[in-house]
Amino acid sequence: MCLVDINGNDFEAWFRLIILLWIKKINNIEIMILLSFDIEEFDVPREHGVEYSLEEGMKVSVEGTNRILDVLAKNDVRSTFFTTGNFALNAPEVMERIISEGHEVACHGVDHFNPKESDFRRSKEIVERVCGVKVTGYRQPRMFPVVESEIKKAGYKYNSSLNPAFIPGRYMNLKTPRTWFVKDGVMQIPSSVTPFLRFPLFWLSLHNLPEGLYHMLVRRVLKNDGYFVTYFHPWEFYELKEHPEFKIPFIIKRNSGMDMVERLDSLIVMLKSRGYKFITYDEFVDIKNK
Numbered sequence: 001m002c003l004v005d006i007n008g009n010d011f012e013a014w015f016r017l018i019i020l021l022w023i024k025k026i027n028n029i030e031i032m033i034l035l036s037f038d039i040e041e042f043d044v045p046r047e048h049g050v051e052y053s054l055e056e057g058m059k060v061s062v063e064g065t066n067r068i069l070d071v072l073a074k075n076d077v078r079s080t081f082f083t084t085g086n087f088a089l090n091a092p093e094v095m096e097r098i099i100s101e102g103h104e105v106a107c108h109g110v111d112h113f114n115p116k117e118s119d120f121r122r123s124k125e126i127v128e129r130v131c132g133v134k135v136t137g138y139r140q141p142r143m144f145p146v147v148e149s150e151i152k153k154a155g156y157k158y159n160s161s162l163n164p165a166f167i168p169g170r171y172m173n174l175k176t177p178r179t180w181f182v183k184d185g186v187m188q189i190p191s192s193v194t195p196f197l198r199f200p201l202f203w204l205s206l207h208n209l210p211e212g213l214y215h216m217l218v219r220r221v222l223k224n225d226g227y228f229v230t231y232f233h234p235w236e237f238y239e240l241k242e243h244p245e246f247k248i249p250f251i252i253k254r255n256s257g258m259d260m261v262e263r264l265d266s267l268i269v270m271l272k273s274r275g276y277k278f279i280t281y282d283e284f285v286d287i288k289n290k
């Protein structure tokens with residue numbers, strides 16, 4: 001009788017453990033976080049009619065990129081850096097740091113202010129030469145559309161140039177799929193938006209929403225999609241508030257610099273505390289293609 005009891009308890013304990021592991025697997029291990037940073041020469045003042053040199057723009061972006069890398073290193077998480085040809089050519093030491101710290105390098109055109117249709121080829125050639133690594137992903141400056149068949153011919157596996165939201169004056173993408181899909185043989189990885197309302201959870205939202213609300217919307221996307229995609233820029237981590245001469249709108253300057261460092265840090269801390277897995281875009285493509 002005693003032996004039967006012990007076996008029965010053992011069985012129950014094992015059964016409970018298996019269920020717990022299964023719950024952990026579906027709740028945590030398979031939930032993926034795809035952070036990305038578009039490292040480009042800072043050109044926002046030029047968008048607002050201010051003359052601004054490449055050299056000045058690089059200074060801002062290099063400082064911001066190093067701040068981003070510090071936050072990622074502190075939290076021991078990896079991400080993907082979409083890099084312009086201009087940035088790679090003018091900051092090879094930063095590219096070296098990105099690669100040595102285990103992040104993925106992808107392409108983000110050549111000259112951020114004057115994007116050309118053929119940039120996906122030239123930027124791949126430049127970034128691969130400067131960094132000495134193979135690049136598999138592309139994002140067009142300002143998320144402009146690209147020709148998928150050409151992207152595939154150039155040797156890319158994925159394209160992440162889509163924000164499937166309606167942002168007046170910038171994007172009108174309410175009819176495109178909200179989550180990943182394949183087009184002309186290239187995986188498309190859109191930036192995350194909330195289900196139904198398609199509220200974008202990109203960089204500008206983390207500047208302007210209360211942090212708790214942003215975190216809640218991210219968790220909602222994760223519950224629905226099982227993964228979260230977002231992107232930031234290095235110049236957001238520079239003290240833009242101290243430079244009225246840039247003529248940058250308030251919604252961009254708000255919570256920039258060290259405030260943004262803190263916001264990125266607390267977002268990562270919240271996601272890590274739930275056991276979610278931070279992966280690169282290239283790894284995501286491989287997981288979905290299995």
Ligand SMILES: [Zn+2]
Binds near residue numbers: 040
């Ligand atoms: Zn960009």
